[in-house]
Amino acid sequence: MKARVEIRLKGGVLDPQGQAIGNALRGLGHESVAEVRQGKLIELDLKTTDPEAARTEVDAMCKSLLANPVIESYAITIQE
Known part of the structure; x- marks a missing residue:
């Protein structure tokens, strides 16, 4: 079984990497x-x-290691 976890910063949290990518794209x-x-x-x-x-197991992984629930949100997709 496969699991995919997409992790993103929550709205309102500064994203310096995103800003740098945006600046680079505009510069191009x-x-x-x-x-x-x-x-x-x-x-x-x-x-x-x-x-x-x-x-359930992947959610526990996210809460304990993969994501920082204070500043990040995550979405889990399970594929059989």
Whole structure:
């Protein structure tokens, strides 16, 4: 079973990397870029075959290590 975790900074949290990417894109002539927010994608291969157990385990991973719930939000996708 595979899991994908998309992690993004919550709204209102400064995103210096996103700002740098936006500035670089505008510097390359992409003037239509108004704002950039960057995030990260984590893909996991899990041994479990139970989708609900997988979601519960990945949620625990996010809360303990993969994401900082104070400043980041995350979305979990489970694929069989």
